[in-house]
Amino acid sequence: MGQELPVTSYALLGLLTFGDELTGYELKQRADLTLRFYWTSPAMSQVYSELSRLTDRGLVAVVNPGERTTRYRITDEGHDRLREWMSGQQAGFPQLKHPVALKLLMGHVVDVETTIAMLEEYVDELARNRADLLTVRESLAGRDAPGEAFRNPALVADWGLAYYDAEERIAVETIARLREGR
Numbered sequence: 001m002g003q004e005l006p007v008t009s010y011a012l013l014g015l016l017t018f019g020d021e022l023t024g025y026e027l028k029q030r031a032d033l034t035l036r037f038y039w040t041s042p043a044m045s046q047v048y049s050e051l052s053r054l055t056d057r058g059l060v061a062v063v064n065p066g067e068r069t070t071r072y073r074i075t076d077e078g079h080d081r082l083r084e085w086m087s088g089q090q091a092g093f094p095q096l097k098h099p100v101a102l103k104l105l106m107g108h109v110v111d112v113e114t115t116i117a118m119l120e121e122y123v124d125e126l127a128r129n130r131a132d133l134l135t136v137r138e139s140l141a142g143r144d145a146p147g148e149a150f151r152n153p154a155l156v157a158d159w160g161l162a163y164y165d166a167e168e169r170i171a172v173e174t175i176a177r178l179r180e181g182r
Contacts, residue, residue: 005053005054005057005081005085006050007039008040008042008046008050009050009053009054009059010082010085011031011035011039011042012027012031012042012047012050012051012054013054013059013060013074013078013081013082014082015027015030015031015034015035016060016072016073016074016078017074017079017082018149018150019149020073021063021071021072021073022071022072022073023069023070023071023072024044024047024048024051024070024072025044027047027051027072028041028042028044028047031047033136034136034153037129037132037133037136037156037157037160038156038159038160051072054078055072058075058077058078059074059075059077059078059081060072060073060074060075060078061073061074061075100118100119100122100171103115103118104118104119104174107178112178112179115178116175116178116179119171119174119175119178120175122167122171123168123171123172123175126164126167126168126171127168129164130161130164130165130168133157133160133161133164134161136157137154137157137158137161140153140154140157141154
């Protein structure tokens with residue numbers, strides 16, 4: 001199978017599997033619209049360095065060489081490599097890096113109202129992000145039935161919405177406990 005690729009390479013390969021040819025800029029936009037809800041969206045420079053790596057390995061092809069704006073598509077070998085990665089590797093358990101939980105852990109060094117305010121800001125941010133994700137989810141409606149190309153992205157969006165709902169419930173319950181002095 002050759003040298004392993006970083007997860008970001010596989011994420012970008014996956015974003016190229018929806019049947020269209022994209023510029024690096026369009027791929028970055030697609031990553032920002034989708035990956036940011038559950039994975040780190042790569043920087044523009046990282047998108048181009050990964051596209052270079054993927055092109056060098058024959059996993060992505062330039063469809064319009066010599067033109068002003070370069071467009072990329074996933075190759076058959078890229079599809080094969082992505083399938084191997086999907087089939088051959090455990091997803092792994094996510095490592096929770098939660099800045100709100102970290103600040104809550106050390107909440108005893110400030111007054112309780114400061115901690116509550118931090119949690120309330122988090123609840124507001126969750127609502128904004130949930131609204132953004134709901135817009136994405138709604139854009140998938142009608143193309144998300146079993147067998148449709150956007151079935152799995154719709155499932156991920158549903159998972160993300162449930163995650164935001166759970167995070168909001170936890171934060172609101174924690175605020176109530178802080179207010180009660182428990």
